[in-house]
Amino acid sequence: MTLQNPSEIISVLCLLLFKIEVVMSTNHETPFETFLNQQDSETWSRVITALLPSIHDVDKTATQIWFKFFPLDLARALQQAEDPAQLARDLLLQGKYQLKDQIDSSHRFLYGHRFWPEVKNVVAGYASSIKPSTDLDLKVLICELAGSVAKKIKVEDSLLTGITAVALMTLQQVGLNAFKLAPGIIYINPKFFKKSPEQILKARARDDWQGLFGFLKGIKKEWTVTFDENDETAKFKLIHTQELATAAMYDKRDHTWRDPRCMKEEGPIPVQCRSAACGTCWVGILGGAEKLSEVSPLEGRRIKEFGYIDTNEPKPLIRLACMAQAFGAVSIVIPPWNGVFGKFLRAWKMNRNGSQKTVTF
Ligand code: FES
Incomplete structure (x- = not known):
């Protein structure tokens, strides 16, 4: 390419400088x-x-x-x-x-x-x-x-x-x-934007009113599970002592638009095995962790193997929805992904300062 005049030379130089700046800003911390x-x-x-x-x-x-x-x-x-x-x-x-x-x-x-x-x-x-x-x-x-x-x-x-x-x-x-x-x-939906933190905390802690003789209902009590506090339609009902994922299954609305991992007519919590074997159904417990069953030995062992949380707490903030039973209204968050990486990450961390560059799985 032959540059004909000074303005062409200046344009090419500017372009060059811009590219150098982009490359430098991309490659250098x-x-x-x-x-x-x-x-x-x-x-x-x-x-x-x-x-x-x-x-x-x-x-x-x-x-x-x-x-x-x-x-x-x-x-x-x-x-x-x-x-x-x-x-x-x-x-x-x-x-x-x-x-x-x-x-x-x-x-x-x-x-x-x-x-x-x-x-x-x-x-x-x-x-x-x-x-x-x-x-x-x-x-x-x-x-x-x-x-x-x-x-x-x-x-x-x-x-x-x-x-x-x-x-x-x-x-x-x-x-x-x-x-x-x-x-x-x-x-956030503008409707929810103006809610105060106190309003949100109050709603998060509230159990469903069971009626005057609610105490007689026993296992027939019904609780609300909220899975997106910024969406008033993001709720499903749970019968007292049901697992979160089991109750979610009765929500037959299409949730694939929320998360492509959801299967049609299987509810808003993505699931595969329903038996603590796959790790698909992990959720965060925003409110009401104390109203869930304690972590069983199986759930506790598997959740560590999946890599989601490493704790011996009886009611931690991360649970497997196919294992956790509810005894009251809860608010959950559904993560947008899942995997099985606990064993891999433990090995990776042990090796990260050593000479080994790769970790076999
Ligand atoms: S659905 Fe597989 S671990 Fe819960």
Whole structure:
């Protein structure tokens, strides 16, 4: 190609500079991304536990559930895999398991989601411009960023702490470029937008009125299971002591538009085996965990093998819906994916600082 005049030369130079800038910004971490990438899952776990007193009650459990739904170690293992698609097949991952595909929507069950555009802007701006000091503390940073957004939009800091932690973890998993490119959409029906945290907490805790002689109903009592607090149609009825997934099966509406893993006429909770064998039916318990049966030895063992939660709590915030029986109204969150990765991740973590580059499954 021969350049004819100075304006052509300037255009080509500008294009070249633009391409160099794009390539550099794509391939190089900012100092803040380097700082974030030094934070491992153990650090995050400590930080979230330490932050809990600063998170409003409406988002305390939701924040912990979100961090279980999108585990950092699994995201890193996939990023570092020689063949991520093959690893996903090996781990039987189904559905939307990557945060890059749901940067704006993965956290729509947090109350703080309604402040996402403001939080995202502040976090993106900070991550683009700040060179963190060597002694920067992740917990302090989350509180400071949440505080600065709270001041700007005049809401309590505690309503922004959980969603700010979520924003930073999302940024760590997807990278600054993808984070900035997400449009920053709020996925809440305007009707629900104005609900106060107190109204939501009250509704979450409420059991169905069983009538004046409800105590005589015994096992005939019926409870409401809410599976999306931002959608008034996202509820089904459960007969006292039924498992969540069994009750969901009687909801014959088409839920495939919500989640393609749902089978027609099988209800809103994706299921396969109904016997704690496949891991498809895991759910987060936003409200009413105390109204569920205790984890059985089978559920406890399998949920750890799937990799969803590692706890011996009798009523944890993550359950298998085909195993958990309900004795009252509950509010659940259905994750957009499932898999079997507990054993793999334990081996991957043991090897991550060693010389072995791949982990066999
Ligand atoms: S449906 Fe398979 S574990 Fe619950």
